[in-house]
Amino acid sequence: MRRSVFVTALLTCLVLTSYHASTARASDAPDVPNIGFVLYTRNYAPGTLSARWMYGYAYSGSGIATGGPQEGFAGHYHVRYFYDSGEFSDEYDLVIEKAKGSYRATWISKGKVAAIGVGMEHENGLAIGWRRVAD
Numbered sequence: 076m077r078r079s080v081f082v083t084a085l086l087t088c089l090v091l092t093s094y095h096a097s098t099a100r101a102s103d104a105p106d107v108p109n110i111g112f113v114l115y116t117r118n119y120a121p122g123t124l125s126a127r128w129m130y131g132y133a134y135s136g137s138g139i140a141t142g143g144p145q146e147g148f149a150g151h152y153h154v155r156y157f158y159d160s161g162e163f164s165d166e167y168d169l170v171i172e173k174a175k176g177s178y179r180a181t182w183i184s185k186g187k188v189a190a191i192g193v194g195m196e197h198e199n200g201l202a203i204g205w206r207r208v209a210d
Contacts, residue, residue: 107131109206111190113138116200121145124200128156135159140169148201149173154182171201180205 113128122145126138138156149171156164167182167189180203182190192205 107133111192111205111207113192113203113205114197114200115140115148115203122150124148124152124154126154126156134164136164138164143171147173148178148196178203 108131111128111130113126115124115126117123118125118139122141122143124140124143126140127135128138129135136156136158138154140152140154143152144150152169152171153166154169155166158164165184167184170181170183172179172181176195178194178196178201180192180194181188182192182205188208190205190207192203194201194203196202
């Protein structure tokens with residue numbers, strides 16, 4: 076219970092901090108807060124995760140992460156995201172690291188960190204709050 080309350084408070088702080096303090100914004104939507112959420116669930120194929128994501132209150136969609144470990148969530152993946160319309164959105168190298176009772180996530184594009192996040196395991200998968208990183 077304590078852990079759940081702590082992680083909820085941490086994610087809430089991340090949301091508020093990113094919304095009010097961050098200068099990194101989606102280039103095509105300057106009024107969208109720089110905060111996102113993704114839920115990864117294990118797929119039937121080992122090392123594969125399905126994703127359901129949202130960015131701010133303007134964008135959402137699905138995704139597929141491949142190349143990960145046979146068990147658990149921590150590992151290296153290649154992930155492709157799609158908008159709800161089915162149109163391709165983005166792709167990244169994704170690194171998920173377990174840090175005590177929580178997780179750190181880093182999305183990398185063209186050798187540079189594009190986004191960072193924190194998360195926790197949930198009965199349905201791995202829930203991660205994230206934000207884009209300013210250049």
